[in-house]
Amino acid sequence: MxxxxxxxxxxxxxxxxxxxxxxxxxxxxxxxxxxxxxxxxxxxxxxxxxxxxxxxxWPLSAWSAPLSLEEIANRLQKTYETTSSFSADFSQTTTLDFNQRQRQAHGVVVIEKGGRMRWDYQSPDKQVLVCDGRLFSMYVAKDQQMIVSDAKNYLESDITYAFLSGTGNIERDFAMEKHEGEEDTGSAHHLRLTPRKAHPQVNYLDIWVNADTFLIERLKIVDHFGSMTDLAFTSMRVNVTHPADYFAYTPPPGTEVVRP
The missing domain is CATH 1.10.287 (Helix Hairpins)
Incomplete structure (x- = not known):
């Protein structure tokens, strides 16, 4: 050697x-x-x-410091404030606290600023929820019934619309904290939001914010009884224009129309 x-x-x-x-x-x-x-x-x-x-x-984000709670909230707020429309495929799981029974549903959602939205539930039962900013209509195929009401009351109580349309203010309306749990996967930011002002339908929300786009990819709403509505969004699209008649629905002949 x-x-x-x-x-x-x-x-x-x-x-x-x-x-x-x-x-x-x-x-x-x-x-x-x-x-x-x-x-x-x-x-x-x-x-x-x-x-x-x-x-x-290597991506710069891999070396950057973790975002603070305020930075995440600000980027989330800015994303939806500068977005004119949001659409996605959704999966919904509803869990009732008293028996822990779950109900699954799937469909497509479109939300636009100006009070316009449409939720098409495609399975297991056909349902259509539409709002043109003036009237809110909910059609349930198996009941052969459509309920029509004033949009104002619905929009004021629908926390998902405020979130996804950018009409709310996350820091003003909610107490926030970073949250980690067994459900966390990937790099999404998980926040727990508690309404600062008591909400009749919401105890708190968990949201998962995409780390790249700052769009909400999952939203879980928990009411005061512990029942949960869990929404997961995929194939998300923004700033896609829809015609005005997309936010109206004409039910099949023979449908009972109820106006409370």
């Missing part, structure tokens, strides 16, 4: 012996070992260069 001293001598002289300046036959083994050392060194340098390149390309 070549000694450390010999390595240093060879490095200084460029593979020349100190006395003659040329490699001798006695140095052939030494030369082979030295070549292996250099090859390993080159391999090590190549690996280090590759690692350095990867670090330079």
């Amino acid at each position: 070549i000694s450390g001293k010999r390595v240093r001598e060879i490095l200084k002289t460029g593979f020349r012996t100190p006395d003659t300046g040329h490699l001798t036959s006695n140095d052939e083994v030494t030369k082979g070992e030295m070549m292996r050392i250099l090859i390993r060194g080159q391999q090590f340098i190549s690996v280090m260069i590759a690692m350095a390149s990867m670090l330079c390309l």
